[in-house]
Amino acid sequence: MEKDIDKILKNLRLSEKASLLSGGDFWQTEAVERLNIPAIFLVDGPHGVRYVADRDHDDPAKKATCFPTAVNLAASWDLNLIKKAAAALAVEAKARGVDVLLGPGINIKRSPLGGRNFEYFSEDPFLSAELAVEFIKTVQKNGVGTSLKHYVANNQEYKRFSIDAQIDERPLREIYLAAFEKVIKEANPWTVMAAYNQINGDFATENDYLLQDILRDQWGYDNLVVSDWWAVHNRVKALKAGLDLEMPGADPVNDQKVIDAVQAGELKEEVVDQAVRRILELILKTQKKAKKDFKLPVEEHHQLAKEIAGETIVLLKNQGPLLPLTAAKLADKESILVVGELAQKPSYQGIGSSQVNPTRLDNHYQALEDKFGEELELHYTPGYNSEAEPGENESLKEKALRVAENKDYVIIYAGLPEQAEAEGYDRQDMQLPKEQNQLIKELAAVNPNIIVILNNGSAVDLRQWLDKVSAVIEAGLPGQAGASALADIIAGEINPSAKLAESYPLKLEDNPSYLNFPGSSDSVRYGEGIYIGYRYYDKRKMEVLFPFGYGLSYTEFAYRALEAPDYLAEGDKLKIKILIENTGQFKGKEIIQLYLSQQNPSLARPPKELKGFGKIELEPGEKEWLELELDYQDLAYYHPQAGWIVESDRFKIMIGASSREIKFTEDIEVESSFVLKDLTAKSPFEDWLADPLGEKAVKEVLTEAEIEEIGFLKAWPLYRMHFFTPEQVSFEEIEEILDIYENN
Known part of the structure; x- marks a missing residue:
């Protein structure tokens, strides 16, 4: 294949361009033999290479090492361990001639009932992102691509091909997009996989807001976007929204729709060229490192x-x-x-x-x-x-x-x-x-x-x-x-x-x-907002029953000291040190977790949020300092009008053995030039009252008497925050929560 993509694009016929936009078969991209453009293989691979040679004849996948699934990998809280697993997967991918592993999956575990929870890391976006960054960097460093999935809000299997996930902007950004954003910016995966479901009325594969405004324009992602298998409903609309490759293939019907749209002036050929360019760039990346002479190290990888x-x-x-x-x-x-x-x-x-x-x-x-x-x-x-x-x-x-x-x-x-x-x-x-x-x-x-x-x-x-x-x-x-x-x-x-x-x-x-x-x-309302998990x-x-971050050891660890600043200037990194001692009888490893809490945020924030972690191994009687470093941006939350913001305020640093076992707390004054009052004044109730569910939804969970007592204006945000009835939360607590909004 020639390396001059501009030259290749000029030599490609429109029909050939259209064919490249969908797979050549179930696992491969389309090849164009006339111009020596090879096909590449994309196969499932979050915890093992699932290479199926002949799907039409129901052949079993070729043998590969089955590593622990994502639920286990996340429980390690160990970035070095993630690197080991990822490096091994890259070797096995090369041994099978695989170019792109379809993973990792970083969707949030919204409910314990989610059928694919075992494939996802965590209920927490920060932990999910940290693990995924190391996974992707390691696999791609070894010459194999990854596909970050499923973008976005693929949190259930029920009606997964069509369900419309209705999510407000703040939880969408803080919970469901946060891990994707961090991974895109820090690891730059070779591909991102668009999910099956809809988000706020548009399918993920055709969602211009998610694929173009956020992924491309705001986050700066310029690699390939691929559909989940059979997730495309309208090929031309998906292409316009920013979806490059439709899988699987081949699909001459959709190829013709692309050709017809270009010829009718409904689709600019420049849009087609941009998608083809990304496909060609992916092919070139996979060809840079030869995949010959790689053998599957069966016993080594089993160990x-x-x-x-x-x-x-x-x-x-x-x-x-x-x-x-x-x-x-x-x-x-x-x-x-x-x-x-x-x-x-x-x-x-x-x-x-x-x-x-x-x-x-x-x-x-x-x-x-x-x-x-x-x-x-x-x-x-x-x-x-x-x-x-x-x-x-x-x-x-x-x-x-x-x-x-x-x-x-x-x-x-x-x-x-x-x-x-x-x-x-x-x-x-x-x-x-x-x-x-x-x-x-x-x-x-x-x-x-x-x-x-x-x-x-x-x-x-x-x-x-x-x-x-x-x-x-x-x-x-x-x-x-x-x-x-x-x-x-x-x-x-x-x-x-x-x-x-x-x-x-x-x-x-x-x-x-x-x-x-x-x-x-046809729809699922994410009414709990940002309040997921812990x-x-x-x-x-x-x-x-067991809190987030919980786990026992055969030994005991004492948290002896915390060294943390009492002031953080805008843009600086937060550096802290924790002294840990093994006071038990066994050599062991301890996972130390760092949570943050803002004292007086302009919008309500959770009591604590994970923002750092580390793992340390100690012999009995040994003590050692663990250093953690946070970016200033880790203190931010998403404001629907202002985007990600850090406010001047007092924050609390919490060091714990779990989310419920906090060993140290330390206050720190944070400086920020951002001032919320500079924003155009807008009632937070305007968006809530404009919701199509509106009054009907409130009346389904609150009686007329309850609505009259607290007023519809308050009843609606109460519903949206998932505090449904007085049995779940007192009216005093309701007033306290709503005061935060009314005082803006």
């Missing part, structure tokens, strides 16, 4: 998958402490009972387009046998069967209870069924299968040493038995080597260090999106 999994598994409970089961602890013990269908049939990834055909798959029971088999007797009984006939699970449970009575330890593997962690379907509730919950409760009644291992891609409700068992490990969906990593954690050869990247509410009804998920047949639970001062 790497195990190493990564060990850093992504969260210890939720350890009463006693029961764990780890070290040689000294097992000296006078005789037996372990392993229970659960999942011990023999590991749940290690979700179902859908990201599903990897693993090079090998470790088995939980075998991994435990290898670890403890020489010292202890290991016994296995299924305890439940997800496909059991009526009455069968009762007999399986009774057998497990009889065997468990005289065993020293019982390790039970539980988790969501395969169909619950699947693209195309949202979960119906937060519950584990009934037979699993009942089995765990009854096992705990006959044996005090119960260790529960969970396999799931998002939050589950554990209240039925959490206080009855001794230890709980959240293994997530840890990839093909997760079983071996988990055995090492149980034995104490790995000290767990991961922490949750999402909140676990007590119950589904506590989730801020509960009343607005998944919406009606932001909401903190605002409401609600108890949670």
Whole structure:
């Protein structure tokens, strides 16, 4: 292929240009042999290279390493670990002749029920962005492209091809676009994938505001925008909006529509040329580094998958402490009972387009046998069967209870069924299968040493038995080597260090999106605004099962000192140091989290927002300073009239082991030249009252008497902020919230 793109464009016929704008087949771009323009491969790859050679004949994907899924990678809070995974994925992509990996996915976990939550990092845009930046930089540095997805608000599977996500400007910017903005500006992915859904009335693939005004003009992105597969509804409109490549292909119908539009004067050929230019530029990038002679390092990458999994598994409970089961602890013990269908049939990834055909798959029971088999007797009984006939699970449970009575330890593997962690379907509730919950409760009644291992891609409700068992490990969906990593954690050869990247509410009804998920047949209202995840639970001062950023270790860490400035000038970086000491008996790693809070913002802000984190490894008795640095812009929030702003105000720095375990707080005075009163005065109620849902929506959640008491003008923003009824929030709290707006 010639490197002079201008020359290529002049030599391309209009029909050839149009053909380049859609794929040549399911996974490849179109080739133009006349001008030596090759096709390139784009395949799924968030946690493993899913290369399907012949989709028409339903061939399985070629074997590749299945690394831990995004839910696990995020729980590591470890940028170096992300780099290792990304570098390995780039090697495997080259070994398969793949040019662009379709990932990472950075959509926000708006509800625990989202069917693809396992593919997404977090409920927090800052954490999601930091991880994605390192992933993309590393993959692309190794000569393989990435596709940042799904742009934007692909937060549910219900009606995902058509649902209209109705989102106000501030939550759109602060929550759902924030991670995309940071990644675009810092990592410059070779492609961005436009989502299936609509946003405020326009499909993501045809949304001029999102693709042109924001992505191109405001953020300066000039690489290729590709559609999710079959997400384009109007090819000409999508092209005008800024969508370059339609996938999959080939689509001669849409090619002809582009040709006809140009010839009729409805579409400028310059628009076509710009899209073709971006496609040619992508092809050139992928050709710069040869992909020949790359072999799939099967065993090396399996061991790497195990190493990564060990850093992504969260210890939720350890009463006693029961764990780890070290040689000294097992000296006078005789037996372990392993229970659960999942011990023999590991749940290690979700179902859908990201599903990897693993090079090998470790088995939980075998991994435990290898670890403890020489010292202890290991016994296995299924305890439940997800496909059991009526009455069968009762007999399986009774057998497990009889065997468990005289065993020293019982390790039970539980988790969501395969169909619950699947693209195309949202979960119906937060519950584990009934037979699993009942089995765990009854096992705990006959044996005090119960260790529960969970396999799931998002939050589950554990209240039925959490206080009855001794230890709980959240293994997530840890990839093909997760079983071996988990055995090492149980034995104490790995000290767990991961922490949750999402909140676990007590119950589904506590989730801020509960009343607005998944919406009606044609739209879903993001009525909770900016109050997602821990932001909401903190605002409401609600108890949670496990907070954002939570995770235990086999050792203990003391937060000894904080060094932070008391003043920050405009444009300066915020630099702080935290002294951490390992006061326990095991070598371990601690994740330190930095949250910020503004004292008197002009618009309401959450009580705290994650703005920094770091990870430190210490020997027993060792202490060390951890340094964190924040950009001035990290203090900003989005004002619908002014954009991103930092105000002169007093801010609070909070250093914590989780969002609910704050170890240090420090006040800092922040200087800013921005003055909000310089803006044209406008009532914040104007936009709310112009909403088409308007009075009808208010009357659906508030009685006439309640509306009369607080007034429609106040009832409407109350509804929009998702504070629905006096049972959820007092009128005094309502007045306090609304005063913030009325005083502007």
